Amino acid sequence: MDLFDVVGPIMVGPSSSHTAGAVRMGYVAGCLLGEPVRKAEILLYGSFYATGEGHGTRKAIVAGLLGMKPDDYQIAESLTLADQRGIEITFGVARLEEAHPNTAIIRLWGVGDKSIEVQASSLGGSRINVDKIDGIDTNFTGECPTLIVHNLDQPGHVSEVTSMLAHESVNIATMQLYRSARGQKAVMVVECDQEIPQEALTWLNQVEGILKVTYFAGIS
Amino acid sequence: MTVYHSLQELQDLAEDRGVAVWEIVQQADMDASERTAQQSYDKMLEMYRAMKEADAKYDGSLLSASKKAGGDGEKLHQYNVSGRNLCGDFVGKVMEKAIKMGESNACMRRIVAAPTAGSCGVLPAVLLSYEEDHDAGEEQMVQALYVAAGIGKVIAENASIAGAAGGCQAEIGSASAMAAGALAFLQGADAQAVMHAAALSLKNMLGLVCDPVAGLVEVPCIKRNSYGAVNALVSAQLALAGIQSAIAPDDVIDSMRRIGNQLPCELKETGKGGLATSESAEHYLK
Structure with missing residues (x-):
């Protein structure tokens, strides 16, 4: 474990798993798409769905999609910012079985012809795992290149x-x-x-x- | 290669090499991350300055997403400056800063997770208050932050720093242990006393459950930062007086791990037990 995961990261509250981790999930999904987002469909599962509202989880994922990092003050305004940029965003519930309680499925369509579906989970702290890309199992954290x-x-x-x-x-x-x-x-x-x-x-x-x-x- | 997996190893390395605990923690970070001494130091300094900024930017008029949390830090401040401060200036200030940081976190302000967001108030409360009241330099405070991080890393690797895995003892308990060790260092304690300050602190937090109302990082999390910070003061004071934990520091951490495993999942950040299922909790969001 990195020393700066113990003291750190610098982040916008309130929850390292439900907010900072959620920003990272959006950020990684956006990077994986490889072009600016035109449309996003965000499906939440488990604790993310149940307590996400009070933790700003939805705002956090969208902030990540817009390229923000967990310490960005504009996380709280991300839905408005996305709207201003003309990005179409919908939320829903993910119907999964035996997934990690903090899981989201992020479907993205880019301004070009790219699209991707990323399933990721927030493991605690602000660490995440990318569980699936386009339905194929994966297992990586996004912490290194x-x-x-x-x-x-x-x-x-x-x-x-x-x-x-x-x-x-x-x-x-x-x-x-x-x-x-x-x-x-x-x-x-x-x-x-x-x-x-x-x-x-x-x-x-x-x-x-x-x-x-x-x-x-x-x-x- | 400098590596430590327990508080005993951390203490032994410092004693064998005749250096301070923080130097071992920094060296181990450099070896593990390929950061240079300067890069590592600068990053720790960045964390400390971010804590300071977060404290300075506290806004008592903000409310959390639930609209129920906020403003208590300002109340405590008003009481502290009223001239009737029961706990004394230093302890009063520590309590105030801890609550303020906990509220800032609940209000989506920028904080430093230490070790988590929910427990982000403990460490800055004791460190910032110490710097202000004891005329300590920033360099000394960064060194203290290394001591805290080293202790937290051992706890994370041998037990847990996540409420979902170990209950609140893993969050506020770990933060309090980190803060106690850092304070003991600042007051000139040797490596052994630093470890015992951490152990005494964690020992008093064992068994603390994570039962947040509505699953939010508000009740009881915000106020508990204040208790965790004062617990660190008590523990550092005991250790500085030469009082030792009867249970070896690493055994305290191992006990925390075993207690965490034995806690039912209802009391580990699921919002399905304890305070979260009390009658008052049902009305919290209404």
Whole structure:
């Protein structure tokens, strides 16, 4: 555990899990979309749904979508700000079973042609976990530089990614592989100790069989 | 590589190397995070200054989302300056700052989670009051914050700092232990006395449940920051007098973990027991 998760983070109250964690969930989801949000559908589950109103959970998730960090004073005004920017936002209840009590499903549509569905949970403190992307299981926190690659389930793509990282002297902290079904779409989640240069990401995006490259530099 | 997994290890490292506890905590942070000494120090200074700013920006006219919390810090301030202050200037100030920070948190103001948002008032209350009343320098206060963070990290790794996992003893209890250790350090205690101040503090908070009304970080959380802060003062005073915890500091932390596991989930931040299910609680949001 990082020392500054014990004293810190600097955040807008009232709850590290229901407010700061919720901002981080929105922030990560927004980064994963990879372009400005046009429309968002936010579904809350468990404690998030039951006590979210008093904790500002909805405002917090929207604030994250707008690119705010947990210490941003404008979190309380996020719904108004989103409205001013013409972003269409709806809330609802997530019908899940056996999910973490602080879970949200965030469906996003961008100003271009991108869209994504992110399921994430707030673990306590302000730490979060991204549980699913577009219905495929994932398991990462967003605390370190994270690379997410959607690719066709074919031989060689893992090696392309790891070779690129080795070439850029980026050390892999954790690596997870998922696929919807054999030969279909696969997702690779790579948490790293160093940031990945933009040109390497651009190169990766052009490799045949790589469908989508998403990267964010980490929350803190 | 500087690593500690218990308060005993933290104490031993400081004693063996002949340095202060805060230096071990800083070195371990540098080793774990690849931050330089300056980067680590600057980040801790940033936390301290954010606490100071949050205290200065308290607004007694604000109300929380429930419209029920706010303004008590101002009431306490008025009483403290009325000339009839029962607890004395320093203790009165500590209580006031703790409640103010707890209210600021409930009103969606910017605070420093230490270790959590719900317990964010304890540490700044004792540290800021100490700096103001004892003419301490900012550098000393940052060092005290390292001591607190080191103690909190050991508690987080061996027990918990989340109410949902361990009850309020894990939040206000941990904050109070961190603050007690920091205060003992500021008053010149050696490494052993610092650990015992933390242990005495946590020991008195064992068993405290997390039963927030309507699931909000308001009742009983805000006022409990004040109690946690004063508990830290009592514990530091005991330790500075040379009084030790009969139960070893790390055993107190382990006891907190076991008690937390034995607490029913109704009393761990679910709003399904204790104060949260009292008759008054049903009327709280009405």
